[in-house]
Amino acid sequence: MASERILLELKAVGKSFGQNSVLENVDLAVRDGEFITILGPSGSGKTTILRMIGGFTEPSRGAILLDGRDITGLPINKRPFNTVFQDYALFPHMDVAANVGYGLMVRHIARKEVQRRVGEALELVQLGSFAGRYPAQLSGGQRQRVALARAIICEPRLILLDEPLAALDVELRKQMQLFLKDIQREIKTTFLFVTHDQEEAIAIADRICVMNFGRILQLGTPRDVYYRPQAEFVARFFGDNNLIEGVLAAGESGYRRIDTPLGVLRCAIDGQPDLATAPNGARAYAVFRPESVVTAPDNVGADQNRASGTVADISFAGATTVALINLEGGEGPVPARIKIASRVEGVALSPGERIAIAWPVAECRLVLA
Amino acid sequence: MSTALARASVAGLPLERLRGQAWPVALATISFGLPVAFILLPLMAFLTYSFFHVSGGTTYYDLTLLNYRRFFTDEIFLPVFWRTCLLCLEVSALAIGFGYPVAFFLASLRGRKKYALLMMLLVPLLMSYIIKIYAIRSILGGTGFLNRTLLDLGIISEPLTIFVYNLNAVLLTLTALLIPFAVLPIFLSLERIPRNLLEASADLGASDWQTFGRVILPLSLPGTITAATFVFVLAIGDFLTPQMVGGQNGFTFGRIIYSQFGTAFNWPFGAALSVILAAVVILAIVISARFSGKARELR
Numbered sequence: 001m002a003s004e005r006i007l008l009e010l011k012a013v014g015k016s017f018g019q020n021s022v023l024e025n026v027d028l029a030v031r032d033g034e035f036i037t038i039l040g041p042s043g044s045g046k047t048t049i050l051r052m053i054g055g056f057t058e059p060s061r062g063a064i065l066l067d068g069r070d071i072t073g074l075p076i077n078k079r080p081f082n083t084v085f086q087d088y089a090l091f092p093h094m095d096v097a098a099n100v101g102y103g104l105m106v107r108h109i110a111r112k113e114v115q116r117r118v119g120e121a122l123e124l125v126q127l128g129s130f131a132g133r134y135p136a137q138l139s140g141g142q143r144q145r146v147a148l149a150r151a152i153i154c155e156p157r158l159i160l161l162d163e164p165l166a167a168l169d170v171e172l173r174k175q176m177q178l179f180l181k182d183i184q185r186e187i188k189t190t191f192l193f194v195t196h197d198q199e200e201a202i203a204i205a206d207r208i209c210v211m212n213f214g215r216i217l218q219l220g221t222p223r224d225v226y227y228r229p230q231a232e233f234v235a236r237f238f239g240d241n242n243l244i245e246g247v248l249a250a251g252e253s254g255y256r257r258i259d260t261p262l263g264v265l266r267c268a269i270d271g272q273p274d275l276a277t278a279p280n281g282a283r284a285y286a287v288f289r290p291e292s293v294v295t296a297p298d299n300v301g302a303d304q305n306r307a308s309g310t311v312a313d314i315s316f317a318g319a320t321t322v323a324l325i326n327l328e329g330g331e332g333p334v335p336a337r338i339k340i341a342s343r344v345e346g347v348a349l350s351p352g353e354r355i356a357i358a359w360p361v362a363e364c365r366l367v368l369a
Numbered sequence: 370m371s372t373a374l375a376r377a378s379v380a381g382l383p384l385e386r387l388r389g390q391a392w393p394v395a396l397a398t399i400s401f402g403l404p405v406a407f408i409l410l411p412l413m414a415f416l417t418y419s420f421f422h423v424s425g426g427t428t429y430y431d432l433t434l435l436n437y438r439r440f441f442t443d444e445i446f447l448p449v450f451w452r453t454c455l456l457c458l459e460v461s462a463l464a465i466g467f468g469y470p471v472a473f474f475l476a477s478l479r480g481r482k483k484y485a486l487l488m489m490l491l492v493p494l495l496m497s498y499i500i501k502i503y504a505i506r507s508i509l510g511g512t513g514f515l516n517r518t519l520l521d522l523g524i525i526s527e528p529l530t531i532f533v534y535n536l537n538a539v540l541l542t543l544t545a546l547l548i549p550f551a552v553l554p555i556f557l558s559l560e561r562i563p564r565n566l567l568e569a570s571a572d573l574g575a576s577d578w579q580t581f582g583r584v585i586l587p588l589s590l591p592g593t594i595t596a597a598t599f600v601f602v603l604a605i606g607d608f609l610t611p612q613m614v615g616g617q618n619g620f621t622f623g624r625i626i627y628s629q630f631g632t633a634f635n636w637p638f639g640a641a642l643s644v645i646l647a648a649v650v651i652l653a654i655v656i657s658a659r660f661s662g663k664a665r666e667l668r
Binding site: 054055056075076077081082083085086087089090091092093102103106107150154 | 563565566568569570571572573574575576579583584587588
C-alpha cells in the first residue's frame with residue numbers, strides 16, 4: 001500500500017510550444033508505492049506530463065524532483081524510471097527474452113544473472129514459455145505483458161504507463177486492469193498510469209488526477225472524484241451526472257443552498273472549504289448522480305432534495321434502466337436522467353407519466369460554473 | 370443484407386465494371402506483353418547468341434560451348450573477371466561506408482531541411498552520366514582539385530598520378546557516382562524505424578551508442594544490404610566509367626564485353642561474357658534477397 005512519503009514531485013511544471021501552452025504550471029506529488037492514474041481527454045496534457053517525467057520531453061518551466069532531488073535535466077537513460085509505451089515499442093528483431101533482458105544487458109550485467117531475472121520476470125507476467133518467441137508472433141495482450149516485464153526487470157523507482165491498454169478489446173482490457181493492479185501490489189513499485197478511460201481509472205487507481213486544458217482539475221481517490229467532483233468538467237466527465245444550474249445562496253455547516261429553477265436545493269460541501277466561502281449569488285451547478293434518485297418517495301425529510309416532472313423517455317441499458325425526466329422548473333422543463341435497477345417485467349414507469357423524485361442531500365454536490 | 374450491400378459496392382468499382390469486356394484483356398496483354406517483348410526475348414536472344422561462334426571473321430550458327438570454354442581456359446579473361454568482381458565489392462563497401470553516415474544524418478533531420486537535402490542528393494541522378502564522369506575526372510586529374518589541395522597543404526610536393534587512368538580512378542569515380550544509390554535504401558530503412566523504439570532503448574538505460582548498435586543498426590540492415598546490392602550490380606555492369614577514367618591499366622570485365630561487340634566484332638563471345646556477367650548479377654541479387662529477407666521477416 002502507498003505510504004505518505006513523496007517519491008516524485010512536479011513543481012510548477014509547464015510546457016509551451018512557441019506561443020501555444022500545452023501544460024499550465026502544474027504541481028503534483030506522487031506518493032511512494034501508489035498506483036496513480038492521470039485521466040483526461042486527448043489534448044489535456046496528460047501524456048505531456050508522463051513524457052516529461054520519463055525525460056522524453058523537456059519542461060519549459062518548473063522542476064521535477066525525485067526524493068527531493070532535482071532531476072529536471074537528467075537524460076532519459078539516467079532516470080530510474082521505466083516506461084510501458086502505448087504501442088509497446090518492443091524491439092522487433094529480438095525475441096521475448098532479449099527484449100525483457102535489454103535493460104540489464106545494456107548495464108553489462110552477467111549473462112547468467114540476466115537469464116535468471118528474465119525468467120523471473122516472465123514468470124511474474126505468466127509468459128514463462130514464450131521466451132523464444134518474437135514480438136510479431138504474440139497477441140496484443142501478450143505483447144503488453146512483455147512490455148511490462150521489460151519495464152519492471154530493472155527495478156525502477158517508478159513505472160510510467162502510457163495508455164497501455166488502449167489497443168486491447170474490452171474483455172482483455174478488464175483482465176489486464178486487474179492483472180496490472182495485482183502486479184503492482186506484488187512488486188510494490190509506484191505506477192503512474194495515463195488513460196482517457198474513466199472506468200479504467202476508477203477500477204485501477206489508488207488516486208486519480210483528472211486533467212483538462214493543460215491543468216489538473218482534481219486529485220483524489222476514485223470515490224472522491226466520482227462522488228465529489230470539484231469542477232464542472234469532472235462532474236460531466238464521470239458518467240451521466242445531472243447538472244442543474246443555479247446561484248449560490250446561504251449555507252450552514254457542511255451544506256450550502258443553491259437557488260435553481262427547481263427551487264432551492266441543499267448540497268453537501270464537506271471537504272471543500274472553497275465552496276463554503278464562495279459569495280452568495282455566484283453561478284454554480286448542483287450535481288447528483290442518476291442512480292442516487294428514488295422515484296415516488298414516501299416521506300421526504302430535510303435530508304432529501306425533491307422535484308417532480310414528466311417521464312419523457314425510457315431506455316433499457318442492461319443492469320439499469322435509464323429514464324429521462326423533464327422536471328418542472330420556473331422557466332420551462334429541466335431535463336434530468338435517473339437510473340433504476342432493471343427487472344424482467346420492465347420498470348413501473350411509462351412515458352408521459354408524472355412522477356415525484358427525491359435524492360439525498362449527502363449525494364448532491366456543488367461545482368462552481 | 371450486409372453482403373448484398375458489399376456486393377453492390379464492389380460492383381460499383383470502376384475496374385469491376387469492366388469485367389467481361391475487352392479492356393481487361395488488352396490491359397493484361399500490355400502489362401505481360403511489354404516485359405516479355407522488351408526484356409525476356411532480348412535476353413533469350415543473347416543466351417542463344419552465346420552458343421554461336423566466330424572463326425576467322427565468319428559467324429557459325431551451330432550450337433557450341435566454345436565461347437564458354439575460351440572464357441575459362443584463356444589466361445586473360447578470368448583474372449580480369451575476378452579483379453572486376455573485387456573492384457565492385459570495394460566500390461560497394463566504400464559507397465556503404467560513405468552513404469550510411471549521410472543517410473543517418475539525413476534521417477535525423479526534421480521537416481523541410483530533410484527533404485531539401487534529399488533533393489540535393491538526388492539531383493545528380495538527373496544529370497548526364499558522361500558529364501558527371503568528366504567532372505570527377507577533372508577533380509582527380511594531374512592539375513585537378515584533389516592534387517592542388519594536397520599540394521597547397523604541403524602533403525605532396527608534385528602532382529600525383531595515382532588517381533587517373535588506373536583502377537584507383539575507376540574505384541573512386543564509381544563510388545562517387547553510385548553513393549546516391551546507397552544512400553536512398555539506407556535512408557528509407559532508417560526512416561521506417563519507429564521513434565519510440567529509440568525512446569524505449571534510452572528508457573531502459575542504453576547510451577546513444579548502445580541504441581545505435583543494438584537497435585538502429587540491426588533494423589537498418591535490410592536496407593543496407595539492398596543498398597550494397599544496388600551499388601554492386603550497377604558497378605559491375607558499367608563499362609563507360611572504366612573506359613573514360615581507367616586508361617590502359619583500368620581494364621574491367623565490362624570493357625572486355627564492350628570490346629567484343631566493338632573492335633573485336635565477336636558478338637557470340639561478347640554474348641557469352643554477358644551471360645556470365647548476368648549470372649553474377651543474379652547471384653548477387655539472390656544472396657542479398659536471402660540475407661535481407663531473413664533480417665526483414667522479424668519486423
